[in-house]
Amino acid sequence: ELESYSKELADRPQIVAANKIDNTETGENLIALKKHFSRSNIKVFPVSCATGEGLKELILQVARELEKLSPQSEM
Numbered sequence: 476e477l478e479s480y481s482k483e484l485a486d487r488p489q490i491v492a493a494n495k496i497d498n499t500e501t502g503e504n505l506i507a508l509k510k511h512f513s514r515s516n517i518k519v520f521p522v523s524c525a526t527g528e529g530l531k532e533l534i535l536q537v538a539r540e541l542e543k544l545s546p547q548s549e550m
Contacts, residue, residue, distance in 0.1 A: 495523060
């Protein structure tokens with residue numbers, strides 16, 4: 476879907492934020508999600524917006540990835 480919008484955008488690094496890890500029923504889904512995205516070398520960060528768990532790690536990883544990218548001209 477992303478590639479149909481922009482090939483250039485689809486080629487950039489991707490990160491998945493898996494929200495609601497505070498829900499007790501997410502364990503199996505999170506394992507399946509990580510397995511699915513590991514095939515594409517996409518990192519999955521489990522987070523909880525309700526408790527803030529995992530947000531620091533997600534933000535730090537996003538910052539690291541952004542530092543690696545070259546500046547893009549405005550679209």
